[in-house]
Amino acid sequence: MRAYERFPLTGVEAFFYFVVREHGRAVAVLPVSLLRGVDPIGHLRPRYPVSAGDRGLLSHVWHCYDAWLPGAPHTAAVTSAVIGEMRALAAELGADWYGFINVPHTSPLRDALIAEGFPAEHIEYRFTVDLRGMTSADDYIAGARPRGRANLRRNGRRALEAGVTIRVMDTGEGDLMEVAELCAATTARHGTGAFYPPGLFADFVGALGDRACLVEVREDAKLVGVAVCLRDQTRFHAWACGVDYDTRANYSPYPILYTESVAQALREGRLVLEGGRSNHAFKLKHGLSPLPLDACLLHV
Structure with a gap:
């Protein structure tokens, strides 16, 4: 994250970090970025009415294909707290969209986001090899x-x-x-x-x-x-x-x-090789397993 802040590879206007505390103890964190051009690789346009100039407050960055809430012991409660803060910050910044990208389809995070009123739209697959x-x-x-x-x-x-x-x-x-x-x-x-x-x-x-x-x-x-x-x-x-x-x-x-x-x-x-996104035909043929990824976005 420190390297990406110094050398952002997409049009990031600002970085923010949410910390969720319980009785003063940090129980979850979430990096977010305010992005100019919310869809740099075209994954959102077929599923969401985004335009080229839209700004979005998104989970982490597009170059990270694994969205989750590090440390979250109670995903639903923590997600609810984070979403409220994300919505407020997105409105304050004048963003058009806010939410999570590259959410694993079978994850508790996806279920918690749906419970908070987010759609979950499939955008891509990432591929892995279990090395065990x-x-x-x-x-x-x-x-x-x-x-x-x-x-x-x-x-x-x-x-x-x-x-x-x-x-x-x-x-x-x-x-x-x-x-x-x-x-x-x-x-x-x-x-x-x-x-x-x-x-x-x-x-x-x-x-x-x-x-x-x-x-x-x-x-x-x-x-x-x-x-x-x-x-x-x-x-x-x-x-x-x-x-x-x-x-x-x-x-x-x-x-x-x-x-x-x-x-x-x-x-x-x-224990695992992560093979990144896309190039489905090659990766399926050559021993990698697909994991579907979703985007969960809402208008501000």
Whole structure:
């Protein structure tokens, strides 16, 4: 959160932090942001009548795909308290919308928001791999669908034959502008290149320190694939990826990035690989499980 405040990747006007206390003791917290252009990647427009210039007071930020109330022991009561404060602050700031984005569909938070009068509209899926019981990336490959399993093995073999190098490194060891430009170019293929503005993105990743690492795939000196990965206590997040498909040999760097991300997660003893949002066909075929995400928004 400190890194995102210094280098916000979207049009954030202000950050706020709610703290819910019970007899003076903090029992829940919630980061929120006031955003110019409430829908930077187009997830809301098919479900809500938002316009390009709308401002919204939203849970956390769009680059976080996991909305929840950290520490909440009684979700319904805590959610009610937070919603009242969010509504009041949104009105004070002149926002058009307020609420939560990227809420897991099966979560108690979603149920509590619905009880508070919010709609819950499906906006996207995020994808995960349960690493419990796995000892190596071979276990992950074995769990993919047959065509996905064959694709992972084929791409790994062809990359090896082409002399490709795969390296996991600290963010301080990488060329972060090169990484950022490849991530932005990749998302631009899908119309959301502005989601990773290269200069800000490089600074943000650099500010994460050891909470992040890079997985790089190179042909000689050329960067053909990169994953910016985040860590928490139990999960390893393949958070942002960039891929150059103009490779010398007949292989794709993308499945190689996922295989190596799983391998690194296992080396670090994480229980879950978070594979981010979108790219459904690839992720379903290659052993990732979908988790539907909702947006719960109301007009101010």
